[in-house]
Amino acid sequence: MLNFDQEALDAALYEIADKIQLSATKYDLAKQRYETIAEHLNEPESDVARFSPHIYPQGSFRIQTAISNSDEKDEFDIDLILEMNIDTDNDPNVVLDSVCRSLDRGRYKGKVEKKRRCVQVQYSDMHLDVTPAVLLNKDLPSRPSQIFDCHPQREDHVQAAPEGFALWFDEKVLPSQILEARRLAAKASVDPVPDQKQLDEKPPKLVALQLIKRWRDMQDSRRKGTIEKIPSILLSKLSADYLDGGDRSLYSVLSHMTNHLIGIMSRDLGVVLNPSYEPDELTDRWPGERRASAALPPNQEVFLEDLKLLKSNLEEMAGASARRHRELMASMFGERSSASGTALYEGSNFARQQGFASDKALVERLVAGGRAFLTSLSLGTSYEKKPKWPMIPSCFVQVTATIHPEKHGQQLRQIDNGGAVGIGEHICFKALGRPVRPGGPAFPKGSTIHWRVTNTGKVAARKRQLRGDFSDETGRSLWEHAAYEGIHWVQAFVVDARGNCIGQSERFCIVVS
Missing domain, CATH: 3.30.460.10 (Beta Polymerase, domain 2)
Structure with missing residues (x-):
């Protein structure tokens, strides 16, 4: 079998x-x-x-x-x-x-x-x-x-x-x-x-x-x-x-x-x-x-x-x-025609690719193991869109997250990378920079923060919500709603006034159960 x-x-x-x-x-x-x-x-x-x-x-x-x-x-x-x-x-x-x-x-x-x-x-x-x-x-x-x-x-x-x-x-x-x-x-x-x-x-x-x-x-x-x-x-x-x-x-x-x-x-x-x-x-x-x-x-x-x-x-x-x-x-049906189909398969099977029988099993292990276990996973998917800007790293950026009962609602708690979120809760992600000199701006003048959001798991795949693209919203904060069981993540990209990507955060993961 x-x-x-x-x-x-x-x-x-x-x-x-x-x-x-x-x-x-x-x-x-x-x-x-x-x-x-x-x-x-x-x-x-x-x-x-x-x-x-x-x-x-x-x-x-x-x-x-x-x-x-x-x-x-x-x-x-x-x-x-x-x-x-x-x-x-x-x-x-x-x-x-x-x-x-x-x-x-x-x-x-x-x-x-x-x-x-x-x-x-x-x-x-x-x-x-x-x-x-x-x-x-x-x-x-x-x-x-x-x-x-x-x-x-x-x-x-x-x-x-x-x-x-x-x-x-x-x-x-x-x-x-x-x-x-x-x-x-x-x-x-x-x-x-x-x-x-x-x-x-x-x-x-x-x-x-x-x-x-x-x-x-x-x-x-x-x-x-x-x-x-x-x-x-x-x-x-x-x-x-x-x-x-x-x-x-x-x-x-x-x-x-x-x-x-x-x-x-x-x-x-x-x-x-x-x-x-x-x-x-x-x-x-x-x-x-x-x-x-x-x-x-x-x-x-x-x-x-x-x-x-x-x-x-x-x-x-x-x-x-x-x-x-x-x-x-791609060989059987053509690269262009099969792209979204292979994304669905990959996203739906993310837990299996990590060695787990189901999304629930992966979620339970992540909740128990936290950040230490998160580092052992192979994050990233083929359906994540590549940045469209020239990459010239010169700026530090990291992501933090807080949990809220509704968008712009009262803060319930702050979570670390790999933290657990309940279905229905709202997450406010924030991009934090580091001034080049004391008292200076966190990010260079004229720069914009872009966000890439990626979902995995069967439920997100079934709903055609694996995403992997860049959000239409830009700025130092991004609101998301936890709707699908599984592991999902965001990344922040700093783009300067000349259109160069000068900073990229690590993936900030949340575990929805």
Whole structure:
């Protein structure tokens, strides 16, 4: 049995998932943009206006698994179906060229690019891929369609049912109450528009798939696209087949889903069909042909090795030090995207990193051992913000603290570094200096005192209150409220009139219980 804090791992993974989500604001913006594209295609100047163009979402945007495709900035790919009343035997190049001309004018001039199966409309923060299609049967909820493919080595005309797949995926993944709400909403609309779900409303299975997609994209980026990555719809189908048994731990679901995919990728995939519409083959483009002497196609072999590495990283995470945990998270999900998640894990696990089973055990030992025991701890965290000023030490500063029943209330007592504070009490920290000459000022004229406040422990992590940043309040005193069990600290920084940090106190710790 591994000795690790699953709650802390779950919190860290959810924080990372939150960073790669399509936010509610971006979702509304994407919806507004594809509705505007629909209006644009219906204008008289459009080549396709006479074909009654109609747009609706498909793919990751439709099934709520869209993620940012870059760790450096938040960029999203939004997949759309463009239904038109045209003949199914049209030449794919003629169809795509016509859509391209219809879009590449006015507000979209210079933002349009023709692809193999779609026309891409490019924004600075997202790409909208518009795939022309012909609806084959309007009476089926799956909306089977024919799409057009310009790839010289593939069929010109392909049948697909992205909405049918989305309905199947929803049934496999979403909780029953969400499905029922969606069915009621569908009765009032002719379009399959997804209802945007916040992260805390998504089941762990859905979030785990998003994290696996991020890992896939990180590996693809490292290889610079030299190996064709598994398509999202195929990955979604295989992941949805995993039965989570009602498991609510994201770490556990992610680990088991990875094992499930390893088992599938270790053997010949064969032909995988869209469960809602069998003419729609999900393996028509991936993994490709295998070499004569190879057990698996090259694309599949690479993805299998990626999944094995992901499994190894997840297992190592369970018992990793804070530093190693940061390295693993950054490798798996990107440094920028994982920063706040690793902070949550580190802050939540602070007591364990010091060799204690819980925050309570660390607090009790600190209360008993006082200042002498405090010096044996490894203080400092990776989520503490570094000072932004040039460091030119020339000034002494130390911190003292007094306890009060309320802010600016009567002083109850003074505490030393490492002293105990009850939850609900207020602390007034003060920065004391030392005059350079007798009778002189404690700090140089024109200098300012800045305060850095850092919390640790499970409760602070759960409340997203680990902080580690510099307070907006400046001056020789700082008021704080003891709200979370654990060990927390402040530091005072003296910044002179030229913007140099000329003094820095040691960490003044309080023990809240």
